Amino acid sequence: MFDRDKWQEIFSTIKKNKLRTFLTGFSVAWGIFMLIILLGSGKGLQNGVSKEFDSSATNTIWVWSGQTSLPYKGMKPGRNIQLENKDYDEVKTSVKGIDKSSSRYNIWGNNILSYKKQNGSFNIRNVYPDYADIEKLVIVKGRFINHPDIEHYRKATTISTQVEDALFKGEDPIGKYINVNGVPFKVVGIFTDDDSRDDNMRTIYLPISTAQRVFSGDNRINTIAITVGDASVTESKEIEKEVRTKLATLHKFDPEDPRAIFIWNSLEEFQKFMRLFAGIQSFIWIIGFGTIVAGIVGVSNIMMIVVKDRTKEIGIRKAMGATPFSIVSLILQEAVLITSFAGYIGLVMGVVVLETVGKNIESKFFSQPSVDLQVAVYALVLLVFCGALAGFIPARRAAAIKPIEALRDE
Amino acid sequence: MIRLTNIHKSYVTGSNSLHVLKGIDLKIEQGEFVSVMGSSGSGKSTLLNILGILDNYDLGDYYLDGTLIRSQSETRSAALRNRYIGFVFQSFNLISFKNALENVALPLYYQQVPRKKRNRIALEYLERMGLKDWAEHMPNELSGGQKQRIAIARAMISKPRVILADEPTGALDTATSYEVMQLIKEINTEGITVILVTHENDIAHMTKRIIRLRDGLIESEVLNGKPPIIN
Numbered sequence: 001m002f003d004r005d006k007w008q009e010i011f012s013t014i015k016k017n018k019l020r021t022f023l024t025g026f027s028v029a030w031g032i033f034m035l036i037i038l039l040g041s042g043k044g045l046q047n048g049v050s051k052e053f054d055s056s057a058t059n060t061i062w063v064w065s066g067q068t069s070l071p072y073k074g075m076k077p078g079r080n081i082q083l084e085n086k087d088y089d090e091v092k093t094s095v096k097g098i099d100k101s102s103s104r105y106n107i108w109g110n111n112i113l114s115y116k117k118q119n120g121s122f123n124i125r126n127v128y129p130d131y132a133d134i135e136k137l138v139i140v141k142g143r144f145i146n147h148p149d150i151e152h153y154r155k156a157t158t159i160s161t162q163v164e165d166a167l168f169k170g171e172d173p174i175g176k177y178i179n180v181n182g183v184p185f186k187v188v189g190i191f192t193d194d195d196s197r198d199d200n201m202r203t204i205y206l207p208i209s210t211a212q213r214v215f216s217g218d219n220r221i222n223t224i225a226i227t228v229g230d231a232s233v234t235e236s237k238e239i240e241k242e243v244r245t246k247l248a249t250l251h252k253f254d255p256e257d258p259r260a261i262f263i264w265n266s267l268e269e270f271q272k273f274m275r276l277f278a279g280i281q282s283f284i285w286i287i288g289f290g291t292i293v294a295g296i297v298g299v300s301n302i303m304m305i306v307v308k309d310r311t312k313e314i315g316i317r318k319a320m321g322a323t324p325f326s327i328v329s330l331i332l333q334e335a336v337l338i339t340s341f342a343g344y345i346g347l348v349m350g351v352v353v354l355e356t357v358g359k360n361i362e363s364k365f366f367s368q369p370s371v372d373l374q375v376a377v378y379a380l381v382l383l384v385f386c387g388a389l390a391g392f393i394p395a396r397r398a399a400a401i402k403p404i405e406a407l408r409d410e
Numbered sequence: 411m412i413r414l415t416n417i418h419k420s421y422v423t424g425s426n427s428l429h430v431l432k433g434i435d436l437k438i439e440q441g442e443f444v445s446v447m448g449s450s451g452s453g454k455s456t457l458l459n460i461l462g463i464l465d466n467y468d469l470g471d472y473y474l475d476g477t478l479i480r481s482q483s484e485t486r487s488a489a490l491r492n493r494y495i496g497f498v499f500q501s502f503n504l505i506s507f508k509n510a511l512e513n514v515a516l517p518l519y520y521q522q523v524p525r526k527k528r529n530r531i532a533l534e535y536l537e538r539m540g541l542k543d544w545a546e547h548m549p550n551e552l553s554g555g556q557k558q559r560i561a562i563a564r565a566m567i568s569k570p571r572v573i574l575a576d577e578p579t580g581a582l583d584t585a586t587s588y589e590v591m592q593l594i595k596e597i598n599t600e601g602i603t604v605i606l607v608t609h610e611n612d613i614a615h616m617t618k619r620i621i622r623l624r625d626g627l628i629e630s631e632v633l634n635g636k637p638p639i640i641n
Contacts, residue, residue, distance in 0.1 A: 012508065013507065016507045316503045317520075319491060319497050320520055321492025321520040321521070321568070322488060323485045323488040323489070323520070324485060324488070325485065404459045404465050
């Protein structure tokens with residue numbers, strides 16, 4: 001196979017037909033280039049969305065209350081449902097399969113935080129310690145709210161880096177007291193959130209027990225968030241249903257009522273997206289493969305013309321003692337050489353474009369477009385195979401040339 | 411060297427069958443210098459193709475150096491052509507994108523002779539043809555006579571037993587024709603059998619035996635005055 005003379009034969013014909021070879025190679029390079037770009041973009045899209053999901057646990061179920069829309073046991077629709085601490089406690093103790101859990105109590109309106117002469121308006125979220133895991137908060141300094149804080153109604157708070165910047169102006173906030181709507185809270189930690197949406201970062205966290213007591217929240221809560229560990233979608237749906245039934249019993253509403261409480265199951269959503277991406281991925285492969293096939297047909301076509309062009313030459317070679325095998329391998333190797341070389345160029349170009357242009361496109365649903373080495377290797381193997389396929393039919397035709405007919409061809 | 415008995419060959423084109431050779435019996439000894447003459451359509455090119463194992467025949471027997479040549483595989487035909495036969499064509503049939511040296515060396519390539527060695531041998535043959543200085547030239551930079559001499563060198567390089575020349579002077583002027591014929595004569599005196607197809611009487615008369623074909627049969631055979639000399 002690695003016969004230097006044969007390569008020289010091939011290179012001399014390629015050199016002789018630069019334009020033809022270029023055009024052939026171009027169609028293959030283009031096919032691979034497009035495949036790589038498409039695959040890379042698909043990956044980028046997937047990365048982008050995965051990142052969105054990364055900012056809070058992908059196995060979370062969020063529950064918040066609404067208004068009944070169905071009559072139930074003699075009660076008219078339109079009742080407001082207010083979640084309370086005991087709902088959270090009941091759910092937490094009675095529903096199996098819950099990993100982390102927290103309820104959340106929001107204080108609406110303008111909450112003025114102040115430290116010395118600095119002040120600003122921020123969100124206040126009152127939660128249990130597990131909430132840090134549910135929201136995937138990153139603690140950069142100190143700690144998050146902990147259980148003793150809850151039990152002893154401590155006035156402790158974990159603030160965002162944004163709050164730190166706004167209030168402390170370079171001073172170390174840990175151990176300092178900030179004023180929260182006039183009540184002093186001791187800063188115990190600083191967090192940041194990957195999901196850098198403004199309202200997540202313009203936030204401080206307080207122990208829910210303290211907040212309910214200090215800001216006259218009584219026992220009201222707004223949201224229940226639970227994670228389901230590594231449960232499957234079906235298991236997670238099961239847990240979701242149990243939660244709904246539990247709350248329906250507690251608040252006397254129809255478990256089928258879609259508006260009494262709202263549940264958002266991120267695992268289900270996540271799986272939906274993953275399925276979507278699997279679909280997009282295979283779609284991309286189909287398109288990419290189609291593009292390559294078009295390129296291959298092009299190569300085959302050109303090799304056909306090459307064979308026709310070289311009929312006489314092949315006839316001469318045969319008269320000089322060339323065996324059919326040597327003719328087949330001559331044409332085949334040329335086809336494989338052109339496709340793999342051009343394909344490699346296309347591959348490299350595609351990767352270069354992804355790495356340079358793609359890296360600079362960073363948006364909410366698109367990030368880090370890239371192709372796996374494995375995919376690139378697959379593509380190359382596919383190419384060499386297709387190159388051989390493209391060369392095979394013309395090569396067979398070349399081998400079947402009868403020397404006399406070729407030599408008569410003036 | 412060559413023995414043909416009752417060779418028949420027809421070409422089928424659509425529903426028509428053209429009976430070209432209608433029973434050729436011929437014996438050519440080693441070292442003979444034979445010309446085949448005949449008007450166009452007499453079957454002389456077909457005969458040459460069969461002799462050169464470029465074409466099959468329908469009926470009869472063809473022995474080349476004691477070997478029966480019949481319906482063997484393409485690969486075997488190629489090997490036989492390479493070993494026994496050198497071709498010289500009217501239109502030279504040099505490969506246009508290879509230089510003179512590479513063209514001459516081509517048969518050795520198919521004998522798997524290493525590159526350096528075959529180039530050295532090719533250069534020797536070019537020197538014999540007086541074309542050593544033209545080794546690097548491409549065919550389109552050469553005159554007709556030079557091209558034919560390169561083609562002859564190419565035919566000679568594999569040391570064939572038989573040289574088949576199909577109108578080797580057909581595309582050349584008279585002076586060049588005679589030069590080329592002189593070369594072919596020299597080759598023949600080395601003991602290589604030469605079979606030449608021509609329709610020019612003066613060329614035919616430079617050979618030692620003239621076979622005239624007419625309508626697919628041998629019409630006459632003339633020993634050209636002198637008996638064939640076998641070295």
